[in-house]
Amino acid sequence: MNAVKNGVRTAFIALESLFDRVFGTAGNPLYHTGALGFFFYWIVLVSGVYVYIFFDTSVSGAYSSVERLTVAQWYAGGVMRSLHRYGSDALVVVMFVHILREFALDRLRGARWFTWITGIPVLWLVYVAGIGGYWLVWDHLAQYVALTTSEWLDSLPIFAEPIARNFLDPTALNDRFFTLLVFVHIAVPIIMLFVLWLHLQRISAPRYNPPRQMALMTLGMLLVLSFLKPALSHPPADLATVPSVIRLDWLYLTVYPLVNSWSALGTWAVVGGFTLLLTLLPWLPPLKRKPAAVVTLDYCNGCTRCAADCPYNAISMARRSDGKAFEQEAVVDAALCVTCGICVGSCPTATPFRTTAELPVGIDLVDQPLRQVRERTQQAARRCAGADLRVMVFGCDHAVAPAALERHGVAVVGLPCIAMLPPSFIDYVLSRSLADGVFLTGCPESECHNRLGVTWMAQRLAGQRDPNLRERVPRERLATCWAGAVEKHKVNQELDAFITRLKPLPRLGPAQLPAAAVASPETSTEAVS
Amino acid sequence: MSAFLRIVGRIAAYAVFGALVGYFSDSPAYTWFPADRAQIKLSFSHGANRQADCRRRAPEEQAKLAANMRTAMDCKRERRPLYLELQVDGVVMLREWLAPTGLSHDGPSRIYRIFQVSPGRHRLLLGLRETARADGFDYRRDETVVIAAGQNLVVDFRADLGGFVFK
Numbered sequence: 001m002n003a004v005k006n007g008v009r010t011a012f013i014a015l016e017s018l019f020d021r022v023f024g025t026a027g028n029p030l031y032h033t034g035a036l037g038f039f040f041y042w043i044v045l046v047s048g049v050y051v052y053i054f055f056d057t058s059v060s061g062a063y064s065s066v067e068r069l070t071v072a073q074w075y076a077g078g079v080m081r082s083l084h085r086y087g088s089d090a091l092v093v094v095m096f097v098h099i100l101r102e103f104a105l106d107r108l109r110g111a112r113w114f115t116w117i118t119g120i121p122v123l124w125l126v127y128v129a130g131i132g133g134y135w136l137v138w139d140h141l142a143q144y145v146a147l148t149t150s151e152w153l154d155s156l157p158i159f160a161e162p163i164a165r166n167f168l169d170p171t172a173l174n175d176r177f178f179t180l181l182v183f184v185h186i187a188v189p190i191i192m193l194f195v196l197w198l199h200l201q202r203i204s205a206p207r208y209n210p211p212r213q214m215a216l217m218t219l220g221m222l223l224v225l226s227f228l229k230p231a232l233s234h235p236p237a238d239l240a241t242v243p244s245v246i247r248l249d250w251l252y253l254t255v256y257p258l259v260n261s262w263s264a265l266g267t268w269a270v271v272g273g274f275t276l277l278l279t280l281l282p283w284l285p286p287l288k289r290k291p292a293a294v295v296t297l298d299y300c301n302g303c304t305r306c307a308a309d310c311p312y313n314a315i316s317m318a319r320r321s322d323g324k325a326f327e328q329e330a331v332v333d334a335a336l337c338v339t340c341g342i343c344v345g346s347c348p349t350a351t352p353f354r355t356t357a358e359l360p361v362g363i364d365l366v367d368q369p370l371r372q373v374r375e376r377t378q379q380a381a382r383r384c385a386g387a388d389l390r391v392m393v394f395g396c397d398h399a400v401a402p403a404a405l406e407r408h409g410v411a412v413v414g415l416p417c418i419a420m421l422p423p424s425f426i427d428y429v430l431s432r433s434l435a436d437g438v439f440l441t442g443c444p445e446s447e448c449h450n451r452l453g454v455t456w457m458a459q460r461l462a463g464q465r466d467p468n469l470r471e472r473v474p475r476e477r478l479a480t481c482w483a484g485a486v487e488k489h490k491v492n493q494e495l496d497a498f499i500t501r502l503k504p505l506p507r508l509g510p511a512q513l514p515a516a517a518v519a520s521p522e523t524s525t526e527a528v529s
Numbered sequence: 530m531s532a533f534l535r536i537v538g539r540i541a542a543y544a545v546f547g548a549l550v551g552y553f554s555d556s557p558a559y560t561w562f563p564a565d566r567a568q569i570k571l572s573f574s575h576g577a578n579r580q581a582d583c584r585r586r587a588p589e590e591q592a593k594l595a596a597n598m599r600t601a602m603d604c605k606r607e608r609r610p611l612y613l614e615l616q617v618d619g620v621v622m623l624r625e626w627l628a629p630t631g632l633s634h635d636g637p638s639r640i641y642r643i644f645q646v647s648p649g650r651h652r653l654l655l656g657l658r659e660t661a662r663a664d665g666f667d668y669r670r671d672e673t674v675v676i677a678a679g680q681n682l683v684v685d686f687r688a689d690l691g692g693f694v695f696k
Contacts, residue, residue, distance in 0.1 A: 019542070021530045021535070021538075022530070022534075022535055022538035022539055022542060023535075023538075023539060023542075024535075029542075085554060086547075086550055086551065086554060089550045089553070089554045090546070090550050093546070093549070093550060144561055151641075154641065160630065160636065161574060161639070162572070162574075162639060162641045164572070164641055165572055165574065165641065168570065168572055168683050168685065168696070169681075169683045169696040171696075217539065217543055218543070220543075221543040221544075221546065221547045222547070224547065225547045225550065225551050228551075229551050231554070239681065240680065240681055240696075241679045241680055241681055242561070242562040242567075242568055242679055242680075242681045243561060243562065243679075244560060244561065244562050244563065244564040244679060245558050245559070245560050245561070245564070246558065246559050246560075246561050247555035247556065247558050247559075248555070248558075248559045249553070249554050249555060250553045250554075250556075250557075251550070251553050251554065257559055260561060
């Protein structure tokens with residue numbers, strides 16, 4: 001499974017890298033597949049409402065009403081019908097790209113299983129709504145869809161009377177059945193909206209809308225397509241005949257030819273098996289979860305920053321339970337925590353200047369506490385101590401591998417997310433002369449592995465979000481580079497440029513490191529502090 | 530990458546996406562049914578007689594039953610299976626026992642079957658047995674029909690209309 005995942009990931013990284021150059025990281029559509037899905041949903045909804053106004057929900061009137069809309073009103077109704085179809089088709093495409101990408105980036109295991117699993121019903125609902133829509137035009141394609149769908153459903157032992165008998169001959173169908181179909185076609189997307197709400201429950205600040213420029217270009221593309229190749233009907237349905245050639249919408253009716261030429265039950269096995277595989281993927285293999293972040297009430301003042309910054313809604317605020325004079329305390333839901341450490345970076349007690357050797361923090365990671373980050377920072381300072389110019393790199397493990405950036409004069413500290421680093425660490429490095437400059441690397445701005453880490457970090461550095469980077473930190477000694485995992489060349493280029501900018505600046509002098517830091521980091525930290 | 534190349538790249542990316550969506554929305558064409566063939570769709574839903582005839586209960590037999598169960602007639606729920614046969618131009622296309630549906634086998638027997646035939650004149654022979662008789666049919670229809678290419682000839686069964694119905 002990992003080999004497949006890595007293969008798909010490599011393909012995505014290559015494509016994303018190309019798209020980054022063309023669209024820029026902020027406008028890269030591959031980073032907005034979920035939001036684009038929503039965007040197509042709204043296009044389909046709005047165009048569907050327009051089409052419905054002119055649609056006749058009767059067996060005899062359905063086809064002619066759609067034809068009138070398409071031909072007599074080609075400039076409005078025809079375009080709306082085309083937008084309705086192509087928006088639905090585009091929705092299927094971005095939905096599968098979204099699924100494949102989240103799979104490739106391993107965003108489905110551990111605490112993320114819920115978001116993955118709740119996406120699967122959406123997949124089914126999109127197909128039910130889309131296929132039902134083709135039924136309503138009541139042309140040859142609708143006849144094909146109606147008969148194949150009902151024969152396919154009849155292969156399951158759940159319907160007493162075969163549904164396909166509703167389509168035996170022209171007299172078998174009635175208007176009431178059509179009204180039922182219209183109801184289903186409208187109700188399913190509404191249900192889908194509810195499931196989408198569930199889908200987004202465990203992530204905070206989800207992106208519902210793509211960037212404006214992307215939305216405009218996407219809408220423009222659909223409009224051009226609608227004018228160049230308007231959606232047209234087949235000849236009207238006639239149950240006394242069997243249509244021969246059908247212009248299938250392969251994006252929705254992919255498996256239908258299997259029902260006709262192979263086996264109805266076999267096709268159920270294929271789609272059921274695919275659904276089962278999707279359902280099991282979060283546990284293939286199960287993720288060895290790291291212990292969740294822990295709150296130490298002695299150091300938690302209930303400031304709410306960690307709850308506000310957590311990208312997965314894993315932290316909530318509860319009434320104070322220890323009798324201290326604060327109203328609230330942070331509570332971590334271990335089932336939702338992905339141990340990204342963003343909460344640690346937001347905590348006001350997370351500062352390396354503190355004198356205690358253990359460096360207890362209001363909220364901290366168990367397997368990689370802030371104390372270790374401070375120790376590793378000090379060790380990194382030692383590694384580059386002999387160089388003329390020293391640069392300390394703090395890098396996200398999910399972006400360019402931080403270790404790959406280490407060289408003479410450049411020491412690296414890796415983190416699960418760049419936003420785990422409290423800005424006070426930058427102040428600490430520079431004020432204690434541990435390096436002459438600090439360089440931060442992380443995922444592309446709109447594609448943070450932990451969703452919001454890069455955004456929060458950028459806001460903290462810009463003084464727009466607590467905890468801020470202190471005024472006294474010389475900004476010319478700080479640089480950031482947000483780039484994808486394969487953009488090592490870009491990061492090295494930016495790092496070289498930063499070193500060039502640092503060269504004319506005065507050196508900050510020998511590092512004020514604790515003497516015994518290597519042997520016993522805890523006690524040495526105490527000495528320095 | 531220059532601004533011009535970026536614009537060209539964006540247009541190309543959207544054009545490729547639009548072309549993919551536009552193409553697969555109705556292409557390639559799929560042949561569902563050969564244009565030079567016709568089909569006979571045999572489908573009906575019909576309940577055969579009960580497995581056993583109803584029997585009148587003796588008064589003392591009724592008295593042993595609970596008050597709400599004291600009906601004069603004792604009728605078994607199970608229906609007989611239907612025996613169905615279809616011949617086209619003397620060739621047996623279908624010869625099958627259709628079991629009654631339902632957990633208690635008291636529902637109607639059902640069939641939905643499609644047969645492809647060449648267009649033209651065909652002699653259809655249909656037979657249905659629903660009673661305990663050992664051979665022969667309770668309902669029978671022998672008919673010559675002319676079927677056009679692409680036509681869907683439906684054969685239904687309606688006991689109230691006298692048997693097999695062609696539509």
